[in-house]
Amino acid sequence: MDKTDVLVIGGSAGGPIAGISARRSYPDKKITIVRMEEKVLVPCGIPYIFGTVGSPEKNLIPYDVLFPKNNIDVIIDEVTDIDKGAKKVKTSKGEEIGYKKLVLATGSLPVVPPIPGVDLDNVFFAKKDVDYLNGVLKALEGVEDIVIIGGGFIGVEFADELKKKDLNVTIVELLPHCLQLAFDEEFSLKAEEKLKERGINIITNTSAKAILGDKKVDSVELSSGEKLKADAVLLGIGARPNVELAQKLGLKMGGTKAIAVDEYMRASEEDIFAVGDCAEKKSFFTGKPSGLRLASIAGMEARIAGANLFELKHKNDGVVGTFSTIIGDLAFGVAGLTENAAKDAEIDYIKAEGTTFDKHPGLMPNTSKMHLKLLFSKSDEIIGGAVYGGSTAAEFTNIIASMIQQRLKIEEVVKFQMTTQPALTASPITYLIADVAEMAMANLQ
Amino acid sequence: MDKTDVLVIGGSAGGPIAGISARRSYPDKKITIVRMEEKVLVPCGIPYIFGTVGSPEKNLIPYDVLFPKNNIDVIIDEVTDIDKGAKKVKTSKGEEIGYKKLVLATGSLPVVPPIPGVDLDNVFFAKKDVDYLNGVLKALEGVEDIVIIGGGFIGVEFADELKKKDLNVTIVELLPHCLQLAFDEEFSLKAEEKLKERGINIITNTSAKAILGDKKVDSVELSSGEKLKADAVLLGIGARPNVELAQKLGLKMGGTKAIAVDEYMRASEEDIFAVGDCAEKKSFFTGKPSGLRLASIAGMEARIAGANLFELKHKNDGVVGTFSTIIGDLAFGVAGLTENAAKDAEIDYIKAEGTTFDKHPGLMPNTSKMHLKLLFSKSDEIIGGAVYGGSTAAEFTNIIASMIQQRLKIEEVVKFQMTTQPALTASPITYLIADVAEMAMANLQ
Numbered sequence: 108m109d110k111t112d113v114l115v116i117g118g119s120a121g122g123p124i125a126g127i128s129a130r131r132s133y134p135d136k137k138i139t140i141v142r143m144e145e146k147v148l149v150p151c152g153i154p155y156i157f158g159t160v161g162s163p164e165k166n167l168i169p170y171d172v173l174f175p176k177n178n179i180d181v182i183i184d185e186v187t188d189i190d191k192g193a194k195k196v197k198t199s200k201g202e203e204i205g206y207k208k209l210v211l212a213t214g215s216l217p218v219v220p221p222i223p224g225v226d227l228d229n230v231f232f233a234k235k236d237v238d239y240l241n242g243v244l245k246a247l248e249g250v251e252d253i254v255i256i257g258g259g260f261i262g263v264e265f266a267d268e269l270k271k272k273d274l275n276v277t278i279v280e281l282l283p284h285c286l287q288l289a290f291d292e293e294f295s296l297k298a299e300e301k302l303k304e305r306g307i308n309i310i311t312n313t314s315a316k317a318i319l320g321d322k323k324v325d326s327v328e329l330s331s332g333e334k335l336k337a338d339a340v341l342l343g344i345g346a347r348p349n350v351e352l353a354q355k356l357g358l359k360m361g362g363t364k365a366i367a368v369d370e371y372m373r374a375s376e377e378d379i380f381a382v383g384d385c386a387e388k389k390s391f392f393t394g395k396p397s398g399l400r401l402a403s404i405a406g407m408e409a410r411i412a413g414a415n416l417f418e419l420k421h422k423n424d425g426v427v428g429t430f431s432t433i434i435g436d437l438a439f440g441v442a443g444l445t446e447n448a449a450k451d452a453e454i455d456y457i458k459a460e461g462t463t464f465d466k467h468p469g470l471m472p473n474t475s476k477m478h479l480k481l482l483f484s485k486s487d488e489i490i491g492g493a494v495y496g497g498s499t500a501a502e503f504t505n506i507i508a509s510m511i512q513q514r515l516k517i518e519e520v521v522k523f524q525m526t527t528q529p530a531l532t533a534s535p536i537t538y539l540i541a542d543v544a545e546m547a548m549a550n551l552q
Numbered sequence: 553m554d555k556t557d558v559l560v561i562g563g564s565a566g567g568p569i570a571g572i573s574a575r576r577s578y579p580d581k582k583i584t585i586v587r588m589e590e591k592v593l594v595p596c597g598i599p600y601i602f603g604t605v606g607s608p609e610k611n612l613i614p615y616d617v618l619f620p621k622n623n624i625d626v627i628i629d630e631v632t633d634i635d636k637g638a639k640k641v642k643t644s645k646g647e648e649i650g651y652k653k654l655v656l657a658t659g660s661l662p663v664v665p666p667i668p669g670v671d672l673d674n675v676f677f678a679k680k681d682v683d684y685l686n687g688v689l690k691a692l693e694g695v696e697d698i699v700i701i702g703g704g705f706i707g708v709e710f711a712d713e714l715k716k717k718d719l720n721v722t723i724v725e726l727l728p729h730c731l732q733l734a735f736d737e738e739f740s741l742k743a744e745e746k747l748k749e750r751g752i753n754i755i756t757n758t759s760a761k762a763i764l765g766d767k768k769v770d771s772v773e774l775s776s777g778e779k780l781k782a783d784a785v786l787l788g789i790g791a792r793p794n795v796e797l798a799q800k801l802g803l804k805m806g807g808t809k810a811i812a813v814d815e816y817m818r819a820s821e822e823d824i825f826a827v828g829d830c831a832e833k834k835s836f837f838t839g840k841p842s843g844l845r846l847a848s849i850a851g852m853e854a855r856i857a858g859a860n861l862f863e864l865k866h867k868n869d870g871v872v873g874t875f876s877t878i879i880g881d882l883a884f885g886v887a888g889l890t891e892n893a894a895k896d897a898e899i900d901y902i903k904a905e906g907t908t909f910d911k912h913p914g915l916m917p918n919t920s921k922m923h924l925k926l927l928f929s930k931s932d933e934i935i936g937g938a939v940y941g942g943s944t945a946a947e948f949t950n951i952i953a954s955m956i957q958q959r960l961k962i963e964e965v966v967k968f969q970m971t972t973q974p975a976l977t978a979s980p981i982t983y984l985i986a987d988v989a990e991m992a993m994a995n996l997q
Binding site: 120123124127128131132134149151152155159160165166167168173391401402403404405406407410411414420421423424426427428429430431432433438440442467468470471472473498499500501502503504505506508509510512513515518519521522523524525526527528529530531532534535536537538541545546548549 | 565568569572573576577579594596597600604605610611612613618836846847848849850851852855856859865866868869871872873874875876877878883885887912913915916917918943944945946947948949950951953954955957958960963964966967968969970971972973974975976977979980981982983986990991993994
């Protein structure tokens with residue numbers, strides 16, 4: 108039987124980051140990752156395989172560099188069973204590996220909706236699997252009409268990319284707007300406007316009732332009765348935690364059917380940690396279970412778990428929720444609470460918003476309009492920011508994310524000491540974080 | 553005699569921001585700005601007039617929109633005298649204006665070095681004056697060889713822009729490296745490498761002994777004895793506080809010969825505030841006088857002063873120091889202390905650094921390599937960050953600036969909850985702020 112100090116199950120984002128963090132905290136420990144995939148896809152990069160990047164092989168995480176550099180062993184195999192008493196796992200190839208600390212990073216699986224026809228040919232999911240995605244790429248070669256079921260981030264990014272292949276793309280979204288779970292209405296409208304400009308059809312307030320076809324999909328029947336011609340269908344309605352192994356182990360589950368963890372990322376059994384999409388998350392604002400699943404959150408949790416394996420160092424304060432995407436040339440970012448989310452959580456807030464150019468003067472080349480809405484709690488803390496703009500919008504959102512995570516008072520946001528530079532940022536006069544915070548402060552009085 | 557509640561002297565960045573901030577804090581007060589310029593230039597945009605933007609008229613701050621929007625009156629005139637007892641000012645047009653609160657935002661003037669020949673024709677400064685700069689543009693029409701004296705931000709940005717006009721550009725810098733006061737050596741070297749790639753000549757460790765010519769400059773004599781052919785010379789060796797009015801008033805001056813102010817931005821006489829380049833600054837780290845003068849710092853001080861005019865609200869914690877620039881396609885940013893600055897201030901630090909791609913996978917279009925060095929104090933606080941990379945480098949630097957300003961502990965930096973998105977940011981695995989902080993934490997142990 109092989110023996111290791113730290114055994115990580117799962118090789119996408121959370122598992123390897125936990126391994127790297129463990130290496131940094133515990134230079135002398137043996138660290139081993141078991142993963143099923145020969146090649147590991149950049150999970151958020153999957154939509155880009157279909158346009159910008161061109162193939163799954165061009166969307167791989169360079170773990171062949173990162174693991175040797177961090178002295179981490181990798182085994183390509185599937186863990187089928189865990190003996191928590193004997194502290195060892197069994198694999199599908201019949202190996203046994205003993206461990207001192209176990210990290211579960213088994214990720215998530217695409218939700219398969221209970222719609223007739225989901226098993227027809229040319230009905231696809233955003234599966235993190237190179238061979239599968241190569242199959243999708245090949246199957247799309249003859250396709251003219253594609254229907255995307257689900258107008259969240261995955262659906263919208265797929266639509267934008269598939270349009271680059273000149274397909275006739277239609278998004279079908281159950282809610283009144285695309286991206287509605289992440290954005291306030293005016294941001295959803297802006298995103299939909301961009302999608303339409305790109306020539307993408309959007310049908311909202313509508314569900315897919317059935318996927319029709321004989322062996323292969325030929326159309327999608329909507330709740331409205333309408334039938335959409337479809338040579339292919341892509342389902343992007345979300346992901347669910349992959350907790351099969353955890354359930355076998357008898358680990359406690361949380362309110363989102365993910366592995367329950369404490370603030371140190373420990374599961375309910377000794378020496379077992381869980382991170383990423385398979386682990387339960389709590390809201391930074393309310394402490395309540397959160398259904399957010401993002402690679403960046405997995406990374407934060409993995410850094411906490413990796414450091415805590417043999418000595419408790421970091422606490423998880425809960426998920427702030429920081430998103431970004433780009434549609435055409437318009438980037439969107441959200442950090443913390445939207446107005447919708449604040450209302451849902453019954454958190455009172457004041458808001459302010461502003462628009463400026465993201466370079467100065469506005470006549471500099473490649474200048475985009477940038478818009479920011481900031482939310483502050485009644486106790487003067489920054490709790491949310493929503494942005495749209497050019498290529499800097501995501502890092503700009505990250506400034507706000509950091510401020511939210513530090514529960515900054517509005518006065519401190521007003522006094523923010525940013526750099527401004529003509530070719531790189533907005534002007535010091537209208538730099539939105541300080542400027543909008545000052546507007547909000549006036550509203551507080 | 554006209555009367556106003558708030559009289560701001562100076563119309564560049566600090567003055568108007570103080571006016572806008574005052575408006576937000578004090579909706580009912582009359583606010584008046586007196587400035588000398590008909591048209592106000594974006595100060596940091598001046599180098600871009602000579603290449604990217606093309607003319608001073610395309611580099612104006614849109615105060616004609618901002619002032620009416622914020623109900624601020626503007627008088628184009630020069631204040632020549634202040635009667636602090638009677639609380640009124642006199643102008644060169646013979647007007648008198650009474651005030652309740654006075655804000656001095658008289659800015660800075662280019663340093664004229666004591667070199668023979670500085671008064672020759674075709675010897676220029678980065679003056680904030682539309683007519684003057686139009687004159688420079690016109691004079692440059694016949695120029696082939698230009699020598700820039702001073703390799704700081706202004707000199708380097710001018711060099712990069714003038715090269716776009718296909719001039720033969722030479723920078724002469726007194727110190728061993730360009731940008732040495734802001735950058736550590738390896739960043740200066742990287743900047744010099746980029747400048748050289750652009751075809752710009754760099755002569756360091758050398759001063760300009762004399763500017764030679766008969767009426768019009770024809771060459772520059774260096775301390776090495778070498779003579780450089782020069783059809784024009786640009787002097788970019790810094791700026792000094794413009795404190796003539798303040799001295800007339802008898803205001804106390806600080807260690808940098810700027811107007812001494814307290815933490816509320818109040819000068820030494822009642823009801824008089826000072827902001828921006830004319831006001832003394834203190835280091836955020838040491839509390840000692842700081843010679844940093846940036847429009848973004850002026851903005852921060854103006855927001856503090858504007859809010860404090862009639863009721864003390866904000867305190868100035870001192871200058872963090874956040875810079876950025878771009879040379880060719882490589883952007884640079886620094887927040888807080890460099891290693892050089894930490895050593896000068898006798899602050900012990902630990903550091904770590906890393907490099908990644910600023911999009912993921914690295915095969916995404918427009919991907920740049922991004923490099924980050926972070927510095928932490930021995931008490932675990934983040935005190936410095938230096939970055940180079942693509943177009944997001946300045947906003948990325950701003951994340952670090954915010955963390956420094958909040959004196960974030962290294963553990964909090966490791967747990968940063970950023971958004972990552974393939975087309976907009978680095979990967980969650982190697983996102984540099986969290987990744988490099990984790991490396992530094994390992995170094996702390």
